[in-house]
Amino acid sequence: MNEREFNLEAELTAMRPKTPPPALLDQMLAAMHPAPRQSNRLLLCAIGAGALAACTIISIITQDQATHSGQPSPSIVHLDASHPSDQPTVLARANPGWADGLK
Amino acid sequence: MPQSAQEWRVWLERHGAALLLFAAQWSSTRSDAEDAMQTGFLRFWQTREKARDEVAYLYTCVRGAAIDLGRGQRRRQVRETAASLPEPSSFDIPSERFERESAIEAALRELPADQREVIVMKIWGDLTFAQIAQALDIPLNTAASRYRYAIRRLENELSSEVGHE
Numbered sequence: 001m002n003e004r005e006f007n008l009e010a011e012l013t014a015m016r017p018k019t020p021p022p023a024l025l026d027q028m029l030a031a032m033h034p035a036p037r038q039s040n041r042l043l044l045c046a047i048g049a050g051a052l053a054a055c056t057i058i059s060i061i062t063q064d065q066a067t068h069s070g071q072p073s074p075s076i077v078h079l080d081a082s083h084p085s086d087q088p089t090v091l092a093r094a095n096p097g098w099a100d101g102l103k
Numbered sequence: 104m105p106q107s108a109q110e111w112r113v114w115l116e117r118h119g120a121a122l123l124l125f126a127a128q129w130s131s132t133r134s135d136a137e138d139a140m141q142t143g144f145l146r147f148w149q150t151r152e153k154a155r156d157e158v159a160y161l162y163t164c165v166r167g168a169a170i171d172l173g174r175g176q177r178r179r180q181v182r183e184t185a186a187s188l189p190e191p192s193s194f195d196i197p198s199e200r201f202e203r204e205s206a207i208e209a210a211l212r213e214l215p216a217d218q219r220e221v222i223v224m225k226i227w228g229d230l231t232f233a234q235i236a237q238a239l240d241i242p243l244n245t246a247a248s249r250y251r252y253a254i255r256r257l258e259n260e261l262s263s264e265v266g267h268e
Contacts, residue, residue, distance in 0.1 A: 009226070
């Protein structure tokens with residue numbers, strides 16, 4: 001390049017292109033991390049509600065099973081010495097009516 | 104290249120003017136250039152892992168977005184050309200330099216598109232010839248040659264204008 005071309009190059013470098021409007025930069029930067037769309041939010045809520053419902057159902061079922069499964073709690077019933085079985089203490093079922101039948 | 108949103112803001116505030124000027128080389132209006140810049144930047148952000156050189160790739164994406172937008176706008180442009188107002192300058196020109204820099208901008212617009220975009224990338228984008236070659240997918244020597252031809256053509260055009268005055 002000759003001297004005039006070098007001078008023109010310097011003139012060009014000194015020219016200032018117009019800056020983009022701040023709102024444009026804001027939009028560009030916002031697009032880098034888009035907010036979840038409405039449909040995604042609804043889907044996430046539905047999944048969360050379903051998971052919560054499943055946990056609730058499972059806890060109800062396991063609690064119910066713990067209540068009704070296995071032998072009832074043992075209770076100690078003291079009988080009178082005059083009882084024909086002559087056993088002062090009998091390990092009985094947790095049915096209050098059953099012990100009353102022996103007295 | 105920046106990573107966080109804040110770093111990108113700083114980078115765009117510094118280099119955004121050149122990027123917008125570059126988008127304007129393929130756009131018929133400033134509004135289209137802004138759209139192309141935004142679309143191109145988003146395209147770059149979503150696919151930047153493909154980039155060997157992120158600056159070059161960003162320019163590639165903005166160029167592609169501007170060309171795509173221009174294709175869609177071409178039919179509308181034919182209808183609106185007769186009624187359109189002249190586009191404002193792409194430069195902030197001080198009043199004392201108005202005549203000279205307006206003439207430079209007009210001569211720049213007359214350059215072939217392939218030379219004009221290299222000038223913009225080199226002068227205002229501050230890209231190296233290697234980055235320009237990568238962005239345009241051309242050999243490095245071709246990028247350098249287009250630049251030299253563009254400068255020479257601009258100089259001849261501006262000299263002939265001065266000669267006519």
